[in-house]
Amino acid sequence: MVNNTNWSIDNVHSEIAFKVKHMMISTVTGHFEDFEATAKTDGDNFNNVIINFSAKTASINTKNKDRDAHLKSDDFFNSEKFPEMKFVSKSFDGEHLIGDLTIRDVTKEITLDADFNGIAVDPYGQTKAGFEITGQLNRKDFNLTWSEVTEAGSIVVSDKVKLVVDVQFIKQA
Structure with missing residues (x-):
């Protein structure tokens, strides 16, 4: 592939x-809130697209300042020491996007379900491509290990994290 x-x-x-x-x-x-991504394809064919994605961990937003501060701390992302999380794709077969996800100092291969919604030209003449990507991971696999149990025995934060990613790419001239 070119x-x-x-x-x-x-x-x-x-x-x-x-x-x-x-x-x-x-x-x-x-x-x-702060993320970047690029994609490389063979023309408009997204089979085996190469995607490079990064997000600033300090840009996390859960609509609660105290919780966001906790997530930025060493209990979770340690945004000061590990300012970015990254994903680099290895393959895309039209249904599954496989790649390496790096959070903190851990890199693991993950498989995500990916729906390629197609390509369209917007009213300004820009060619755009859209994806809906979902998946899940165990946060503890990436050293996001903080855990507490309530007095009643409930886990405060689940180990399982669901990912819901909706992206639109713009073709570059």
Whole structure:
């Protein structure tokens, strides 16, 4: 594959979100506000696209300043020491996006479900491509190990984290 067409993420039309159980009775949703991604394809063919993604861990937003501060601390992301999380794809077969995810100082291969929603030209003449990507990971696999148990025995934060990623790429001239 040549991979000679470059695409960059359209941040205005993209969201990098996650969901995690809180006390095993409710779900907290958060997202990263500062992220970048590029894609390399063979023309407009996204089979085996090469995607490079990074997000600033300090840009985490769960709509609660105290919780966000805790997530930025060494109990979780340690944003000061590990300012970015990264994903580099290895393969895409039209349904599964496989790549290496790095959080903190740990890199692991993950497989994500990926729906390629196609390509369209917007009213300004820009060619765009859209994906809906979902998956899950165990946060403890990436040294996000903080854990507490309530008096009633409920786990405060689940180990399982669901990823919900909606991205739109813009074809570069």
